[in-house]
Amino acid sequence: SFELTQPPSVSVSPGQTxxxxxxxxxxxxxxxxxxxxxxxxxxxxxxxxxxxxxSGIPERFSGSSSGNTATLTISxxxxxxxxxxxxxxxxxxxxxxxxxxxVTVL
Amino acid sequence: xxxxxxSGPGLVKPSETLSLxxxxxxxxxxxxxxxxxxxRQPPGKGLEWIANIFYTGSTxxxxxxxxxxSVSVDTSKxxxxxxxxxxxxxxxxxxxxxxxxRNASNFYDYWGQGMLVTVSS
Numbered sequence: 695s696f697e698l699t700q701p702p703s704v705s706v707s708p709g710q711t712x713x714x715x716x717x718x719x720x721x722x723x724x725x726x727x728x729x730x731x732x733x734x735x736x737x738x739x740x741x742x743x744x745x746x747x748x749s750g751i752p753e754r755f756s757g758s759s760s761g762n763t764a765t766l767t768i769s770x771x772x773x774x775x776x777x778x779x780x781x782x783x784x785x786x787x788x789x790x791x792x793x794x795x796x797v798t799v800l
Numbered sequence: 801x802x803x804x805x806x807s808g809p810g811l812v813k814p815s816e817t818l819s820l821x822x823x824x825x826x827x828x829x830x831x832x833x834x835x836x837x838x839x840r841q842p843p844g845k846g847l848e849w850i851a852n853i854f855y856t857g858s859t860x861x862x863x864x865x866x867x868x869x870s871v872s873v874d875t876s877k878x879x880x881x882x883x884x885x886x887x888x889x890x891x892x893x894x895x896x897x898x899x900x901x902r903n904a905s906n907f908y909d910y911w912g913q914g915m916l917v918t919v920s921s
Contacts, residue, residue, distance in 0.1 A: 695863060727849070727907040736896060736911035737839075737847065744906065780847050784906060787860035789837070789849035 695785045696720045698792035705798045712768040714795045716750045716781030719762060726764040728757060732777045741766060742780075773799050802827040804897050806915035812891075813921050818884040822897030822912060829878045830855040830892075835900040837908060838871065838882045840893040850899055853880055887919045 695719045701713035706712040716726060724745045724777075728739035738750055742756035744764060754769045768775055776799045806892050808820035822836070829836065838850040851871045852860045861869050870883040884891060898908040 700884065720904040725906065729908075731847075736898075736914055737908070738911070739907045739909060742907040748907075748909070778846075782847075782849075782907075787852065789839075789852070789860075791839075791849055794846040 695788050695790055696783075698781050698783060698790055700779075700781060700792040700795045703796045703798065704792070705800055707800055708773060709770055712733045712771045712775070712797055712798070714766040714768075714779050714781075716746075716764040716766070716792045717762055718783070718790075720761040721759070721783065723766060726757070726759060726781050727785050728755075728766045729782060730775075730777045731780065737780065751757070762766045768797070771797075772798055775799060802899060802901065802910045804910055805909075806895060806897050806912045809913065810915065812887055812917060812919050814860070814888055814919055815886055817917070818882070818887050818891060818917055820882045820895055820915065820917070821879050822881070823877075823879040824899075825878070825888060829873065829880065830875045833902060835860075835902055835915045836873065837898045837900050839896045839898060839908070841896070841914070842890075842893040850882065850884075850895075889919050891917070892919045893917060905906040 696709045728741040733738040740755045744759045745757040756767045803825045812818045835852040837852045851872045868885045873880040894914040896914045897912045899910040901909045
């Protein structure tokens, strides 16, 4: 299976854009989803199928992919977006989570 | 709204088997649009995928844990279970159960609250 690499941390000022990358040698055309995990809570999805937003997720969350890198973008970041974010993909029937990125809203 | 709840011992001795159950309520476990999964998170660390199971018993395992992991489903009780043998301190983690919405979606949409399992003598 493959490994998904994320930057350990991203800092952003309120109202600015946070960009989180997720890379793998063989990510290619695999679909990626992104989970947000606030302290003490279970993860919850913010993006699935690389760029789709589930019902109830604010439009400021968007996803994209190019080559072997998927990207989660948070536009107009708010204090409530401060959390850990994990990308996740499937290698056949086997799941792989990214290493995780802590987003700090300064 | 679907609910998932993990249960089991919170303390397991080294070399023994960790056993957890996830009870699903407000919805059937025998559904073709879902897999049921286990994910864990060591304290202060990231998420690790463990396994998925379909209501028919079909399973997928993390290759790095496959030799020690067993997942089963009990449709009559609407629950599924995780077994992890020969545990060590490295298996100390919060264990989550979750529903995987399959096909075009393929993401975990409902999660349990998580259960901390500590491996210690």
